[in-house]
Amino acid sequence: MNFTGANILSVDQFDIDSIQTIFATADRMQPYARRQKRTKVLDGAILGNLFFESSTRTRVSFGTAFNLLGGEVRETTGMESSALAKGESLYDTARVLSSYSDVIAMRHPKSGSVAEFAEGSRVPVINGGDGANEHPTQALLDLYTIKQELAYHGHTVDGMHICMMGDLKFGRTVHSLSRLLAMYKNIRFTLISPRELAMPDSVLEVLAQAGHQVVITDQVSGISDADIVYQTRIQQERFTTPQEADLYRGKFRLNSEIYTKHYKPNTVIMHPLPRDSRAEANELDNDLNQNPNLAIFRQADNGVLIRMALFALTLGVADQVDKYECDV
Ligand code: CP
Known part of the structure; x- marks a missing residue:
């Protein structure tokens, strides 16, 4: 180019x-x-x-x-x-x-x-x-961060398992990041969201054409070997009313207890920010702030x-x- x-x-x-x-x-x-x-x-x-x-x-x-x-x-x-x-x-x-x-x-x-x-x-x-x-520049900085974080643990983007969670319909960062990652090899994508906020078909088609393994679910499961968890905010500004966004807020939280229960000890925690810290949402809890795997400020x-x-x-x-x- x-x-x-x-x-x-x-x-x-x-x-x-x-x-x-x-x-x-x-x-x-x-x-x-x-x-x-x-x-x-x-x-x-x-x-x-x-x-x-x-x-x-x-x-x-x-x-x-x-x-x-x-x-x-x-x-x-x-x-x-x-x-x-x-x-x-x-x-x-x-x-x-x-x-x-x-x-x-x-x-x-x-x-x-x-x-x-x-x-x-x-x-x-x-x-x-x-x-x-x-959000192409966010996707580039996310991929740059993923490469650094995985290299620290002796892993590569090729062959990794990434879990994307939250509002995958309106979250433009996960659209761009998925399209970028599609250029790499043998990635497992676990896409966790309410059914109404699932990843758009246009993105899923790109992943399928590139031969990646994709699991779509509304349950927090199958992620015990995830290398990356990429959490997202409910994009209230894309909904018709704030009340509609309320239906989905707080559905998929990540805090220290959930992290310890569902993920392996060195899973890298990412979020494009801002995180919604209001009690009813709180998709990425402050109790993870001292966790060395929290990469959100390294992303920024x-x-x-x-x-x-x-x-x-x-x-x-x-x-x-x-x-x-x-x-x-
Ligand atoms: N990640 C991101 O786009 O953050 P801002 O909305 O603060 O620019």
Whole structure:
């Protein structure tokens, strides 16, 4: 894949080689993210950071990643503060904002909206989440984390057993991660959700075509040898009413007692965050916070590395980062 100038809209545009390129570039970003080195490789460049739906990690880590490469960030947050609220089209917004920016990161509540926006943009557009559809940068940081966590235990992505649990219908992170993992070999997927919130057929077809073993269930069972448990939040914002989401909240919790009972001692615990910590939901309990297998904050940290790598690659400066080093 030629990254320079490319939009990053879906994990479907990657193959194993391009994923390796992103991860190798992310590895090289570590000293800059840790403030051991400083670079001005993107000095003078501007990121348009457009978040038309709420976000903490994705929005701030995109901005942090761009700043760490020496660039500046212009933010638009919330639909109501943009001219989209006055009926302006995504195309017109993209044409205008792309002349103010060198690259744009965007989140929007509607599936397909970021791709629609990209048609009007004259600079690369990176999808920060479009409705229940995709969240490709989250999937990359999840896979990067999975590789690190499994390597620590002497395992690989090929042949692993992953359990995904919760709202698999509306959770865009599990859609993108499943599609990425489909590119690897002999993975066992145990997909645990209420029947009404099962993984979409479009994702299941990709897994079946790639020959992976998939078990779909609404029971917490068959997971005693899972290498990874990937817990998700009930995506209340995708339901017609909060009351409808209430029907499913708290159905599949993970806490220390459940973890000890159902999983092997070194199963890695993941969650894209935010976790819903309200008592009626609490899908990932704080009593796991000190468990060394809890990888949720390592996931969030890796988000900066992955997003730095994507900026460096799409703006064609990945090989020049060290040339523009300056004093720390
Ligand atoms: N994982 C994730 O997308 O988090 P935010 O909604 O906080 O960006």
